[in-house]
Amino acid sequence: MKHASDDAVAVRLSGLTVKRGHREVLSGLTLDIAVGKVTGVLGPSGCGKTTLLRSIVGAQANVGGDVRVLGLPAGSRELRTRVAYATQAASVYDDLSVMQNLGFFASALGAPKGDAERVVDLVGLRNEAKQRVESLSGGQRNRVSLAAALLGSPELIVLDEPTVGLDPVLRAELWDLFARLAGEGAALIVSSHVMDEALRCDRLLLLREGEVIADTTPHALLSDTGAPDPESAFLEVIRAHEGGAS
Numbered sequence: 001m002k003h004a005s006d007d008a009v010a011v012r013l014s015g016l017t018v019k020r021g022h023r024e025v026l027s028g029l030t031l032d033i034a035v036g037k038v039t040g041v042l043g044p045s046g047c048g049k050t051t052l053l054r055s056i057v058g059a060q061a062n063v064g065g066d067v068r069v070l071g072l073p074a075g076s077r078e079l080r081t082r083v084a085y086a087t088q089a090a091s092v093y094d095d096l097s098v099m100q101n102l103g104f105f106a107s108a109l110g111a112p113k114g115d116a117e118r119v120v121d122l123v124g125l126r127n128e129a130k131q132r133v134e135s136l137s138g139g140q141r142n143r144v145s146l147a148a149a150l151l152g153s154p155e156l157i158v159l160d161e162p163t164v165g166l167d168p169v170l171r172a173e174l175w176d177l178f179a180r181l182a183g184e185g186a187a188l189i190v191s192s193h194v195m196d197e198a199l200r201c202d203r204l205l206l207l208r209e210g211e212v213i214a215d216t217t218p219h220a221l222l223s224d225t226g227a228p229d230p231e232s233a234f235l236e237v238i239r240a241h242e243g244g245a246s
């Protein structure tokens with residue numbers, strides 16, 4: 001029988017361990033990620049953020065332990081339209097326009113007619129809609145990828161560093177959008193190495209060398225460490241973790 005609370009769980013990790021090459025990149029992660037919230041995966045370059053996201057969307061090899069997504073094993077066929085993933089490198093066609101790309105992905109996903117129009121507005125690319133992707137700036141290309149990830153109505157939206165290369169205004173707008181989507185009931189998992197973005201998340205997972213060293217909220221991160229900003233708070237958490245580990 002299903003537990004009632006399972007409906008609120010988008011992702012359940014049980015002892016997730018990943019080896020890449022000879023290295024253990026993630027070491028036994030056990031945690032649940034809730035629906036209706038923006039969960040931030042924060043941490044320095046190389047700490048395992050992308051590997052964690054790839055494991056959740058079923059794109060990672062050599063995964064040990066168990067990863068359940070919306071109650072199903074990660075990567076299950078049934079999850080194809082229910083889970084969206086935007087990678088760091090924009091995965092769109094250079095020789096097509098923004099709208100042609102979105103139209104293509106919309107029909108591949110079976111998204112409703114008009115959905116490409118909806119998402120192009122969501123990511124603020126209306127003026128560039130007819131432009132070929134190859135002529136866009138890096139930040140604009142990433143937004144095409146993000147728009148493609150928002151097609152249909154995914155229940156879980158996994159975004160790998162979606163705000164890289166964006167100006168502060170656009171960044172703030174996208175974080176507003178993430179909060180709105182979570183408010184509508186989606187689960188969002190957003191990675192970033194910009195600690196200030198931590199403040200926009202409902203929950204924070206701070207990752208370091210493949211381990212979750214803090215599972216907290218922006219408010220608790222600042223109040224527990226007494227640090228003035230998330231960057232110093234993160235350093236404080238690392239110091240405390242290393243002190244405790246030695």
Ligand SMILES: Nc1ncnc2c1ncn2[C@@H]1O[C@H](COP(=O)(O)OP(=O)(O)OP(=O)(O)O)[C@@H](O)[C@H]1O
Pocket residue numbers: 020021022023025043044045046047048049050051052193
């Ligand atoms: N094939 C491989 N062999 C050995 N190590 C690997 C391999 N692929 C990735 N790694 C290592 O795994 C670690 C985690 O990589 P991952 O891409 O998940 O980090 P990240 O936190 O997303 O980094 P960034 O913020 O720079 O994108 C890194 O230290 C990386 O060097």
